[in-house]
Amino acid sequence: MPGGQVPDQTMVLDRQGLDALLGALADARYEVIGPTVVDGAIAYRPVQTVADLPAGWRDEQSPGGCRLVARSDNALFGHVNGAQGWKPFLHPPEVTVWSGRRTGDGVETVAPAPVKRRAFVGVRPCDLAAIAIQDRVLLDGPVADDVYAARRSIFVVAVNCTEPGATCFCASLGTGPSAASGFDVVLTELVDEPHRFVAEAGSARGMDLLAASGAAPADDVDRAAAGRMMTVAAGRMGRTLATGGVRELLYANARNPRWEQVARRCLTCTICTMVCPTCFCTSMRDGGSFDGKTATRTRIWDSCFGIEFSYLHGGSVRSSSAARYRQWLTHKLASWQDQFGIIGCVGCGRCITWCPVGIDITEEVHAIADSDVRSGTAGQQKEATR
Amino acid sequence: MTDVSDVLGTHPFFFGLSAEQLDAVAGCAAPATFDAGVPLFHAGEEADGCYLIVDGDVALELVAAGRGPHVIQTIHAGDMLGWSWLFPPHTWKFDAQALTYVRAVRFDGAGLRAASDEDTDLGYTLLRRFTQVIIDRMQAARLQLMDIYGDPR
Amino acid sequence: MATLVDPVAGAVMAPAWTRVRTVTKELGDTFTVALEAPGGSFPFRPGQFTMLSRFGIGEIPISISGDPADPSSLVQTIRSVGAASLALTDVAPGSLVGVRGPFGVPWPLEAAAGRDVVVVAGGIGLAPLRPAIHSVLANRDRYRRVCVLYGARTPADLLFAGDLHTWRGRFDVDVMITVDNADHSWKGSVGVVTDVIRRAAFDPASTTALVCGPGVMMRFAAGALLADGVAPHDVFVSLERNMQCGVGLCGHCQLGPLLVCRDGPVVRWSEIAPFFSIREV
Numbered sequence: 001m002p003g004g005q006v007p008d009q010t011m012v013l014d015r016q017g018l019d020a021l022l023g024a025l026a027d028a029r030y031e032v033i034g035p036t037v038v039d040g041a042i043a044y045r046p047v048q049t050v051a052d053l054p055a056g057w058r059d060e061q062s063p064g065g066c067r068l069v070a071r072s073d074n075a076l077f078g079h080v081n082g083a084q085g086w087k088p089f090l091h092p093p094e095v096t097v098w099s100g101r102r103t104g105d106g107v108e109t110v111a112p113a114p115v116k117r118r119a120f121v122g123v124r125p126c127d128l129a130a131i132a133i134q135d136r137v138l139l140d141g142p143v144a145d146d147v148y149a150a151r152r153s154i155f156v157v158a159v160n161c162t163e164p165g166a167t168c169f170c171a172s173l174g175t176g177p178s179a180a181s182g183f184d185v186v187l188t189e190l191v192d193e194p195h196r197f198v199a200e201a202g203s204a205r206g207m208d209l210l211a212a213s214g215a216a217p218a219d220d221v222d223r224a225a226a227g228r229m230m231t232v233a234a235g236r237m238g239r240t241l242a243t244g245g246v247r248e249l250l251y252a253n254a255r256n257p258r259w260e261q262v263a264r265r266c267l268t269c270t271i272c273t274m275v276c277p278t279c280f281c282t283s284m285r286d287g288g289s290f291d292g293k294t295a296t297r298t299r300i301w302d303s304c305f306g307i308e309f310s311y312l313h314g315g316s317v318r319s320s321s322a323a324r325y326r327q328w329l330t331h332k333l334a335s336w337q338d339q340f341g342i343i344g345c346v347g348c349g350r351c352i353t354w355c356p357v358g359i360d361i362t363e364e365v366h367a368i369a370d371s372d373v374r375s376g377t378a379g380q381q382k383e384a385t386r
Numbered sequence: 387m388t389d390v391s392d393v394l395g396t397h398p399f400f401f402g403l404s405a406e407q408l409d410a411v412a413g414c415a416a417p418a419t420f421d422a423g424v425p426l427f428h429a430g431e432e433a434d435g436c437y438l439i440v441d442g443d444v445a446l447e448l449v450a451a452g453r454g455p456h457v458i459q460t461i462h463a464g465d466m467l468g469w470s471w472l473f474p475p476h477t478w479k480f481d482a483q484a485l486t487y488v489r490a491v492r493f494d495g496a497g498l499r500a501a502s503d504e505d506t507d508l509g510y511t512l513l514r515r516f517t518q519v520i521i522d523r524m525q526a527a528r529l530q531l532m533d534i535y536g537d538p539r
Numbered sequence: 540m541a542t543l544v545d546p547v548a549g550a551v552m553a554p555a556w557t558r559v560r561t562v563t564k565e566l567g568d569t570f571t572v573a574l575e576a577p578g579g580s581f582p583f584r585p586g587q588f589t590m591l592s593r594f595g596i597g598e599i600p601i602s603i604s605g606d607p608a609d610p611s612s613l614v615q616t617i618r619s620v621g622a623a624s625l626a627l628t629d630v631a632p633g634s635l636v637g638v639r640g641p642f643g644v645p646w647p648l649e650a651a652a653g654r655d656v657v658v659v660a661g662g663i664g665l666a667p668l669r670p671a672i673h674s675v676l677a678n679r680d681r682y683r684r685v686c687v688l689y690g691a692r693t694p695a696d697l698l699f700a701g702d703l704h705t706w707r708g709r710f711d712v713d714v715m716i717t718v719d720n721a722d723h724s725w726k727g728s729v730g731v732v733t734d735v736i737r738r739a740a741f742d743p744a745s746t747t748a749l750v751c752g753p754g755v756m757m758r759f760a761a762g763a764l765l766a767d768g769v770a771p772h773d774v775f776v777s778l779e780r781n782m783q784c785g786v787g788l789c790g791h792c793q794l795g796p797l798l799v800c801r802d803g804p805v806v807r808w809s810e811i812a813p814f815f816s817i818r819e820v
Contacts, residue, residue: 097552100594107556107594107635142801143786146551251795254817281790284552284783288595295595297552302791309791311781313620323819331793338796445729457721460728462738485726522734529731530719534753535662535692 009207010223011199011215013187018076018197019050021157021185021213022121030119030155033089035082040068044082044089047121054079061165061238061349064358075191077122080165081348085127085277086120090151091134097147097284098297110294112150119155123183125176126168126348128158130277132182136340137280147299155205158183162229166238167349169362173243175346177233185209188226198226239352239362243333243343246365250334253368254326262364263322265357270303272351272359273328278344279303304328329364390415390491393440399466399515407508414497420484426467433478434495436468442488447481455481459526466519471495551786554592554637559630560612565698568620569663570628571604574613577638582610585648585670586777586805589640590785591615593630597623600782600800602667603641607674613638616666616698642785644805646671647775651747655684657739657769659760661732661752662691665698667777667804668751672706679711686713686739690732690756693718694725715739732756733763743768750808751777758815761808771809778803778811795820 013021025032026048034047037054047053053076060067061080071078099110123131135152138145161170161177170176179186184206187197198218201207218226273279283302288295302309304327310317318324336344345361352360391412394400400408418437420426426437426444437444441463447455458480461467467490470476476495502509555577563571583603592598599621605614619628630636648671656675660668675682687706691697697716707714715735717728728735732752746769750760757776764774780792780799787801795814797803814820 098550098554100553100556102594107554107637109550109553112550138788141787143551143788145788251813254820280788282783283789283791284598286592286595286597292595297598299552299789302789304790304793309781312779313618317780318819320819327793327820335793335796339793339798339802443728447723455723457723457725457729459730460717462728464738526731526734529733529755529759532755533692533719534755535690535696535719 009201010218010226011201011210012218012222013197013199013210013213013215015050015076015195017213017215018187021209022047022049024209024212025119025121025155025157029117031116032119032121033086034121035077035079037068041066042068042079042082043084044086044120044122050076053077053122058163059165061167061353062358063167063352063360064355066353073191074195075189077159077187077189078163078191080161080163080168081124081127081350083350083354084275085130085348085350086123087130087134087277087279089118089120090131090154091138091145091148091280092151093301095147095299096296097299100295102293107295115150117153118151119157121157121159123156123158123179124161124348125158125179126161126170126173126346127277128156128179128182129170129173129175129346130348133278133340133342133344133346134280136342137278140340155209156183156185156202157209158186158202160186160188160226160230160233162189162233164233164236164238165349165353167352167360168347169237169239169241169349170347171234171237172239172241172362173343173345173347177237178230188229190222190225190229196222198222238349239360241345241347241362241365242369246343247334247337249365249369249372250330252374253372254330256368256371256373258364258367258371259322259326261367262325262359263320265359266305266321266325267356268305268307268321268324269356270305271354271356273303273305274301275350275354276332277348277350278332278346281309304331329361332361333365390417393438393491397438397464399438403508403511407505407511410501410505410508411493411498411512414494414501415491416494418490418492420488420490422484422486422488424484426482426484426488426490427478428481429478431478432476433468433470434476436466436471436493436495436498438491438493439463439465439467440489440491442490443485444488445483445485447483449481458530459523460485466516469516469520471498472513472516551788552639552784554590554598554639556594556635556637557613559632559634559636561632562628562630565616566696568628569616569618569698571614571616572627572630572636573605574615574636574638576611576613580610581613581638581641583607583613583641583670584645585674586645586667587641587643588667588785588804589613589615589638589642590782591617591627592623592637593626594635594637596626598637598639598783599623599627600642600785601627602777604666604669605673607670608677616663616669618663639785642800644803646749646777646805647747648674651675652681653745654682655686655741655746656682657686657736657741657746657748657764658688659732659736659748659750659752659764660687660689661756661760662696663698664750664752664756664777665689668749669699669702671749672702676706676709676712683745684713684741685711686715686741688732688735688739689714689716690735690752691716691718693720694727713739731759733759736760736763736767746773748774749805750774754779754815761812765808771812772807774808775805776808776811777805 138148158179183202444461604616783789792799
């Protein structure tokens with residue numbers, strides 16, 4: 001795991017230095033994944049040079065909406081975050097978890113396909129926190145997920161979030177906008193000429209990479225500028241979420257009428273769980289070859305919003321959309337804490353942005369807190385303003 | 387069989403009754419025994435009474451044309467059987483048959499009603515306790531109705 | 540308890556493959572399959588389950604229903620309700636079956652030592668309890684009073700009738716059986732299992748109750764035990780949820796704060812009661 005004791009030496013890289021950084025990672029046989037424009041949005045894909053990065057683009061995010069808008073500068077990381085986090089690479093949407101072949105008297109396991117070594121460039125602090133949460137869920141339980149473990153050795157170049165988006169609330173969860181750990185290198189972009197990146201290493205190999213990229217020690221001016229930007233950014237969150245007591249709040253409000261209200265809007269389309277960087281639920285599908293000689297067990301992303309998710313001979317435990325929305329929200333903010341010892345949300349705002357009807361997790365939690373059944377105000381709840 | 391008063395005096399259904407009240411109830415009671423296979427009563431018969439089953443098991447059955455007798459509940463030692471005496475028409479709704487050798491105390495309905503009118507405290511106590519029996523039977527019937535072990539499809 | 544993984548791939552989801560020894564039809568759609576223990580010996584604790592599969596068809600969680608004193612055989616009782624379970628019951632001696640496990644929190648037999656043990660089973664719920672009954676009766680002097688209370692739909696639906704007869708034949712266990720419905724030929728008790736709890740003799744202040752059956756049945760049985768004075772933390776139920784991995788990674792088996800495969804299936808009633816009464820949790 002990256003992070004740890006490294007000399008506290010702040011460096012600075014220019015645009016060419018960043019290009020060199022990408023090249024050095026490729027030379028070291030990493031497949032470099034970074035943000036790029038795909039279909040009018042920001043997505044994380046293999047990148048080769050800085051020309052592949054979304055220079056001068058910003059993703060204006062709002063409930064149920066995301067639009068790329070041209071910036072007045074050439075910032076390479078002037079966007080908020082990609083439509084998905086890095087989950088598709090570490091916890092693939094579809095993957096073979098086991099394959100076997102019939103032999104004379106039994107079955108032999110087919111060796112799994114090798115996994116690419118990857119470097120992630122442009123990881124936001126919220127997504128670093130999400131990776132740490134998935135580490136807890138998928139690696140720290142009684143059984144570790146071998147598929148996730150095989151993909152977990154990644155080189156991480158994080159980028160601090162200097163301009164949080166309208167749906168962001170990482171500060172409420174303590175996950176940003178600055179990266180604290182979990183990276184080999186963290187960059188803070190300074191766009192004013194000369195376009196440069198203040199860089200810190202989080203590991204020895206991060207130091208080496210910066211050296212190989214031609215990074216120079218940063219001066220006090222640049223260090224102060226980066227620090228100032230992050231202080232300002234922390235105060236510019238689009239939203240807030242009160243996490244104190246949220247576990248008890250949600251458990252106590254299982255019968256709050258708000259669930260029926262939000263259910264009238266929710267399409268149970270499952271998009272929120274697909275874009276959420278911590279959602280981890282999957283389903284298994286067994287299949288075989290036509291000749292019956294090979295069997296393959298495939299694991300695919302699934303969602304608690306699906307009606308079959310809780311199927312138990314004869315019917316689903318959670319068939320109403322109100323119950324399914326309640327399950328997702330309560331799991332994310334409350335029962336996740338009982339199951340894994342930490343809260344499941346990082347405040348990245350993707351579920352708000354990509355929800356087709358713009359349901360806002362922060363608004364729902366506020367509404368439930370306002371109509372908390374424990375304080376006897378349930379009957380006085382106002383109708384949602386939408 | 388020991389004295390009916392002794393049986394009533396030690397049975398939870400009659401706990402807390404005063405000596406006079408126990409006497410009044412015992413005055414409406416008489417011992418009854420049934421060999422295995424012998425019916426206690428039939429549906430449609432006059433039901434002016436009830437039973438305290440002291441020992442043995444009784445099957446409550448419903449007979450439907452073409453379906454044969456169907457056991458809807460088994461009454462066991464210690465249970466009270468019958469509440470049709472409370473309100474008219476006083477007729478049994480089910481058949482009851484002794485599954486084993488049964489020792490019981492049979493109460494006369496008219497006598498219980500008279501004793502309750504005379505001593506309304508006694509009447510209130512008996513009514514509360516019979517109501518509890520009815521509630522328990524109804525809860526059980528509801529569970530049976532739900533067919534909880536049945537095929538969920 | 541070691542999780543079975545294929546040593547070649549080290550894959551969590553890789554089954555260990557073994558063969559069917561016998562198949563017994565218990566009731567209309569319920570079968571008991573005895574497998575050669577994978578690896579020759581398959582130790583487990585009563586209340587645990589495995590993930591069973593047939594090659595290329597699908598994998599489901601199944602309770603272990605055999606005697607833990609004999610780990611050379613893996614005995615599991617399966618109700619045929621879907622494609623995967625149908626494939627697992629449509630087997631013959633020699634059929635290949637994939638096994639992962641054993642998984643889950645078992646019945647608290649150690650904690651029950653020195654106390655009365657009241658086993659309350661409903662319908663197919665007797666299957667995950669049978670190993671516990673075997674274990675308790677094999678170590679009978681560790682426990683005080685032992686009651687086995689069993690409710691089923693009709694006399695034809697009594698599971699493990701042979702075992703029930705054997706247990707009833709002992710002098711050191713109270714076996715009380717009831718059915719919801721019967722015709723004239725049934726000379727036993729007709730009524731709900733909650734009424735049997737009321738009639739059973741045990742010391743509620745020093746009882747460990749093990750309850751398994753349909754959710755409704757467990758809820759009312761727990762209610763009857765509590766009404767009799769048993770403490771909620773002394774009542775244990777076995778939960779059932781959709782399970783796809785059995786090891787706490789797929790998220791399907793959640794019930795409130797619990798992952799049933801990892802934190803259950805056996806849980807204290809005191810822990811789960813608040814969630815049992817909320818709809819669609």
